[in-house]
Amino acid sequence: MARKDILLIRTHITLSAGGPVPPLGLLHIAGAIYKAFGEKYRVKIIDTGISEDPLAGLSAAMREIKPDIVGFSTLSCESSLMNDMAALVKQNKSDTLIIVGGAHATLAKERVLDNPHVDVVVYGEGDKTIVDLLAAVEEKTDPGCVKGIVYREQGKAALTEPQPLLQNLDSLTIPLHVWDLIDIYAYGRYSNWNGAQKEKYYIPAMSSRGCPFHCTFCRSKDNFGQQFRMRSAESFVEEIKSLSEKYHISEVHFFDDVFNLDKERVRNICALLKRTGHKWNLSFPNGLRADLMDDDVLTNLKKTGTYKIHYGIESASPRIQKMIKKELDLDKTLKTIRITVSKGIIASGYFILGFPTETREEIQRTVDFALKSPLDNAYFFKFTDFLGYQRAGHGAAGGPKEEDLHFFTTAGTAGGLSGDELNGIVMAAQQRFYLDIRRIARGFVTAPRKSLFAGNLLRIYALILLTFLLRKLRIPVKPPLNSPRHDRRR
Numbered sequence: 001m002a003r004k005d006i007l008l009i010r011t012h013i014t015l016s017a018g019g020p021v022p023p024l025g026l027l028h029i030a031g032a033i034y035k036a037f038g039e040k041y042r043v044k045i046i047d048t049g050i051s052e053d054p055l056a057g058l059s060a061a062m063r064e065i066k067p068d069i070v071g072f073s074t075l076s077c078e079s080s081l082m083n084d085m086a087a088l089v090k091q092n093k094s095d096t097l098i099i100v101g102g103a104h105a106t107l108a109k110e111r112v113l114d115n116p117h118v119d120v121v122v123y124g125e126g127d128k129t130i131v132d133l134l135a136a137v138e139e140k141t142d143p144g145c146v147k148g149i150v151y152r153e154q155g156k157a158a159l160t161e162p163q164p165l166l167q168n169l170d171s172l173t174i175p176l177h178v179w180d181l182i183d184i185y186a187y188g189r190y191s192n193w194n195g196a197q198k199e200k201y202y203i204p205a206m207s208s209r210g211c212p213f214h215c216t217f218c219r220s221k222d223n224f225g226q227q228f229r230m231r232s233a234e235s236f237v238e239e240i241k242s243l244s245e246k247y248h249i250s251e252v253h254f255f256d257d258v259f260n261l262d263k264e265r266v267r268n269i270c271a272l273l274k275r276t277g278h279k280w281n282l283s284f285p286n287g288l289r290a291d292l293m294d295d296d297v298l299t300n301l302k303k304t305g306t307y308k309i310h311y312g313i314e315s316a317s318p319r320i321q322k323m324i325k326k327e328l329d330l331d332k333t334l335k336t337i338r339i340t341v342s343k344g345i346i347a348s349g350y351f352i353l354g355f356p357t358e359t360r361e362e363i364q365r366t367v368d369f370a371l372k373s374p375l376d377n378a379y380f381f382k383f384t385d386f387l388g389y390q391r392a393g394h395g396a397a398g399g400p401k402e403e404d405l406h407f408f409t410t411a412g413t414a415g416g417l418s419g420d421e422l423n424g425i426v427m428a429a430q431q432r433f434y435l436d437i438r439r440i441a442r443g444f445v446t447a448p449r450k451s452l453f454a455g456n457l458l459r460i461y462a463l464i465l466l467t468f469l470l471r472k473l474r475i476p477v478k479p480p481l482n483s484p485r486h487d488r489r490r
Contacts (some may be wrong), residue, residue, distance in 0.1 A: 005042045006033065007067035009085065011078040012049030019190035020049025022182055022204045024255065025102065029130050030181055031174040036131040045181040048081065048191070058085050062092040069137075071130070076386075076405040079112075086117040097137065098212035101126045102354035104402075107386060108158035109150050121150035124223060125209075129163045129173065135447070165225045169209060170235040176246060184247055192253070195348075196378065198307055198448040199251040202283075203243050207236045207269065211257040213289075214325040216313070217352060219386050220257050227367045233268040241276050250305075251281040260288045263297050270304040280305035281448075287312035287350055290336040291329040298339055307448055308346040310377075311337065316369035317362040320355055326357035332485055334373060341374045346446055353429075354422045355383050363417075367429040371436075376443055378433045380426045417482050 008030060023045065030043045046061060048161040055104035061067075070089050074082040077174035086098050100112050101122035112121045119306070122129050136146050143151045148163030166172070188201040208231065209224040244250055260266055273280055282305050290311040301309070313333060314326055340347040349370060353363050361368040370378040384405055394410050419426075431437070440457070 003040060003042060004068040005065045006069045006071065006105075006220065007043070007065065008043060008045045008071045009073070010045070010047045010049065011072060011074045011082045012047060013078050013081060014049065015077075019192050020047060020186050020187060020255070021182040021192045021255070023047055023073065023124075024204050024206055026071075027174050027178055027182065028127055029071065029073075029101075031172070032127045032131055033134065034175060034408050041134070043178075043181060047182065048085075050183075050186045054081065055084065058088055059092065062089065063164075065275060066093055067096055069097045069099065069134075070256075071099040071101060072311070074100060074104045075102065076104040076402045079104050079108075079402045083115050086115060090117045096415045099133070101130075103219065103223060107219060108402075110159060113150060113152060113157045119151070120388075122148060124148050124163050125225075125472075129167060138444065154331060156337065165210070165227055165229065167446055168227060172231070172277060173235060173239050176242060179464060180247070183230070184249070193310065193379075194253055194283050194308065195285075196447065196449055196453060197251060197280040197283070199249065201247070201249045202251040202253050203240060203241055203247070203249050204255060205252050206255045207231050207259065208256045208261075212261070213258070215314075216324045216387070217355070217383065224257065228258065230262065230265060233265060233272055237269060237272040237276070240273070241278070242380050245277055250278055253282070254282070255286045257286065258289055258292075259275055259284060259286075260292050260297060263292075263294070266297055267300050270300040282306040283308040285310055289328075290321045291388050293336040293339070295339055298336075298343055298345070301344055301403065302343045306345055308348065308464055309340055310350060313349045313369070314352045314366075315355065315358075315362070316366040317358070320358055320366075323357070324355060327403055330369070334369075337373050337375055339488040341376070344446060346376045346448075347374065348379065349373070349375045350379050350381065352383050353426060354417065356385075357416070358383075360417065360425075363425060367432075371432055376439065376446065379427075380429045382422060382426065392393040412472070 008026045010020075012019070012020045026045055030045065033041055035044055040316075042066075044061065044065060048057070050056045061099065067089075070086075072082050072086070081295070082100065082104070089096050097119050098117055099120045099122055100118050105112055105121045106123040109121060112118055112196065116386050126148070129146065132146045133143070133149060135141075136143050143149065144153065144158060144160060147161050150157055150159050152228065159308065161405075184203070185201055188197075194202075208229060210226060210228045211218075211221060211224070211225050212228050214226070216350055240252060244252075254438060273282075284306070285308075287310045311333065313328065314324065315321055316330060318330070321330070337347050337349070347423070351366055351370060352365060367380070370380075386405060431454060443457075444450060444453060
């Protein structure tokens, strides 16, 4: 078989926060392809999050490598960009096989095939599915035998049974040479959910998949399931150590869904990291579960180099906690925040406002929790109705549009408040939180890079002032798409 070219594309649009991070998902896919097929395929990765002009970059890649297969990893709010890029691929090379995976593919499934340029949809974990699909294409066998895909059969979308979850996560180790498919240093120019970093560059890491909790607002379980599956501490730390030595980077950002579920495993990872002799800087921008934390785990994390932890809190209303099936212990959460801050670790909290049936009083209770807590950072998001989209479809009556499926949408809410009302509450909460003089002073003391802290603080105040003025003038405030950079205070 002649060697074929595969182009993997991570679509990314920068909203009002959360810049691009290295595309771990596509690196795992590329690693799986190399392990299964060796040199049969040449793989190239494009990340539109670090591209000045995604369509121009794609056109150049199409001319350069003329790929036989193009795979997209896409969020629902990025589906319009993916559709445009898929059309461009077919315009340049009509026989290219286009595969769409990622969160949007898993959420929308058959709907993705409404785009005539898309040939196959991969839903759920794609590591084994992509290998099975490529083998079926190579051998020209029935795609209906491939688990975890949606394809066209006699002009109609056909859904195959789900791919079983991978059990041996150590098999996901990404070969070192596969990391060369991205420029890991390029991501140091962008702020992700972590905010300000200790080092200029960082290594992205994911030591587990799956979350056993039942939070109704979170769709991660659609991709990774609710079975908590772990890489062995030894395999995981060896990979991180190898990457650190390859790129001379000692900062690691963890993107697990619930890294601290198994406390003994956390201790083992900390012990092995310390045994390497490296001076690590660790951060957890994806959010840990606060009521699972204790003093011993936080002490271990601190001694291993942890300087920042984000906690997913969502709501301070017991009724909402029960309704969304997170059922976080709020008293333990507040205690965990205090212990985290007392150890000199920067503590951040994620909150969601505007849940269905949520009252103004319940929203205010959540805002007050954040304000009265010793959190260093608080992020107030609007509820995103993914399930409403699944039920109603894109743009259907009563359902959100795909472009609004993100936490910064200015569209209406699923609760009893109007979009304008909730936007006003979010802005007021941000103003009150970040204009607290004591919080600013403590933030300056613990900031990993004080010059960056000061610059970001000025940017936040300028943004708050601008948004306030625009609201007073009744000019709609929309999050900037594809903005080159958005640094946050900490």
